[in-house]
Amino acid sequence: MKPLAVKPRRIDTHHHYYPPRYLAESSRHHDGTVSYAPEWSPALSLADMAKGGVETAILSISAPGVWFGDKAAARVQARECNDYGAQMVRDHPGRFGLFASLPLPDVEGALREIEYVFDMLKADGVVMMTNVDDKWLGDVAFTPVFDELNRRKAVVYTHPTVATCCRNLLPGVPGSMIEFGTDTTRTIASLLFSGTASRCPDIKFLFSHAGGTMPFITERFTRLAVRKDLAAKLPKGVMHELRRFFYDTAQAAHPMALNSLRELVAVSQILFGTDYPYRTAKETAKGLAGCGFSAKELGAIDRGNALRLFPKFKA
Numbered sequence: 001m002k003p004l005a006v007k008p009r010r011i012d013t014h015h016h017y018y019p020p021r022y023l024a025e026s027s028r029h030h031d032g033t034v035s036y037a038p039e040w041s042p043a044l045s046l047a048d049m050a051k052g053g054v055e056t057a058i059l060s061i062s063a064p065g066v067w068f069g070d071k072a073a074a075r076v077q078a079r080e081c082n083d084y085g086a087q088m089v090r091d092h093p094g095r096f097g098l099f100a101s102l103p104l105p106d107v108e109g110a111l112r113e114i115e116y117v118f119d120m121l122k123a124d125g126v127v128m129m130t131n132v133d134d135k136w137l138g139d140v141a142f143t144p145v146f147d148e149l150n151r152r153k154a155v156v157y158t159h160p161t162v163a164t165c166c167r168n169l170l171p172g173v174p175g176s177m178i179e180f181g182t183d184t185t186r187t188i189a190s191l192l193f194s195g196t197a198s199r200c201p202d203i204k205f206l207f208s209h210a211g212g213t214m215p216f217i218t219e220r221f222t223r224l225a226v227r228k229d230l231a232a233k234l235p236k237g238v239m240h241e242l243r244r245f246f247y248d249t250a251q252a253a254h255p256m257a258l259n260s261l262r263e264l265v266a267v268s269q270i271l272f273g274t275d276y277p278y279r280t281a282k283e284t285a286k287g288l289a290g291c292g293f294s295a296k297e298l299g300a301i302d303r304g305n306a307l308r309l310f311p312k313f314k315a
Contacts, residue, residue: 008053008299011306011313012281013157014208014250014273015045015057019084022061022077029068040277042088046095052274052281055303056313058097058124059085063161063176065129066101074103078113086121097310099127099157102145105135110145118152124310125155125206130187134164137187138194150200155309157206160184184212188245189221195233197241204309205245206271210252215260218242246309248273249301253287267297271306 018040049057066077078101085098100117102110117123126149128137135141137158149156160183162175169175184207191197191205207214214221218238225231225238234241243265250273252258261270274284288298307314 007055008285008302009055010053010272010281010285010302011310012049012052012054012057012274012276013206013271013306014248015054015059015276016040016062016278017042017045017059017085017088019081022066022081022084025068025077026064029064042092045276046092048274048276048280048282049095052283052285053302054272054274054281056095056097056310057276058099058157058310059088060099060127060157060159061101063129063159063180065127065132065159065161066103067105067129067132069133071103071106071109074106075109075113077101078103078109079116082113082117082121082123086117086123094313094315097124097313099123099125099155102126102128104128104132104145105141107141107144111148114145114148114152114154118154124312125157125204127157127159129161130158130183131161131163136190138190138192138196140194143196146196146200146203150202153202153204155204155206157208158184158187159208160187160212181209181212184208185214185217188212188214188242192221192234192238192241193224193230198234198236206309207245207247208273208275209248209250210257210261210270211245211247211264214242215257215264218264243269245269246271246305249284249288250275251279253284253291255291258288258291267293267300268305268308270301271309272302 061081067074082100089096089098100123102113104110160180162179166179167175221238225234246269247261248271274281
């Protein structure tokens with residue numbers, strides 16, 4: 001008798017959601033640098049998950065995030081998005097987790113929201129854009145936020161956006177095509193060379209899209225780190241920090257990206273991510289199957305590695 005196929009029970013760590021009021025507000029500020037999902041609903045998320053063998057998806061707001069230049073509005077937007085996501089988690093037990101949004105660059109508002117989302121909503125982590133108002137995540141202004149997240153041993157998932165300098169540079173080419181990968185690399189550099197990463201060893205950083213362009217230019221990071229002033233901020237070295245970070249497979253489930261990432265980090269640091277609704281779980285899983293991973297390695301990427309960060313989904 002042929003044994004029954006084991007369902008993969010994947011955990012998608014890069015899965016977006018669009019509360020109606022957030023979609024309306026973000027669309028109003030749309031400047032062409034990022035694309036918007038034409039259609040989304042909880043039911044559509046669940047349908048894609050079923051087709052791609054995803055048991056749990058960790059919800060997050062995508063670029064441009066909740067900051068549109070107004071502190072009060074950002075606080076309201078973050079709270080509404082977080083409450084909406086938390087309701088999805090309650091409505092579908094075990095199917096969804098939540099990366100909560102913070103109203104950065106409003107540090108006071110972010111600290112209040114951290115308290116709310118972890119203590120009241122039991123969020124699984126937070127999502128931060130790679131830059132907010134042209135401040136990358138290692139900026140000294142964000143020190144209180146990262147110190148609090150380190151105290152809480154939080155998961156910090158980052159999603160790229162486009163810096164003001166690099167919008168609409170190429171006619172017909174949205175900024176997300178090139179700048180997303182570049183801005184992820186900028187914020188990794190910012191976290192490293194500001195000393196934030198080494199100062200906050202209990203934060204579990206998760207970077208989108210296989211780390212952007214960073215794996216391809218790692219040598220530039222290591223050479224820069226020999227500077228005396230920067231070496232002091234990285235007492236364990238650049239490679240130690242890069243190898244403890246986590247990276248997802250969203251828009252990178254192909255050998256060109258993952259072969260480079262695998263030279264940098266162990267498979268234990270790679271998490272399944274789809275970028276739904278821009279990409280599907282089924283095509284991501286198919287892409288990973290063609291990247292030369294063993295069955296054991298695929299199982300770790302699909303689910304096992306994420307369970308180290310989110311053990312509550314073991315049940």
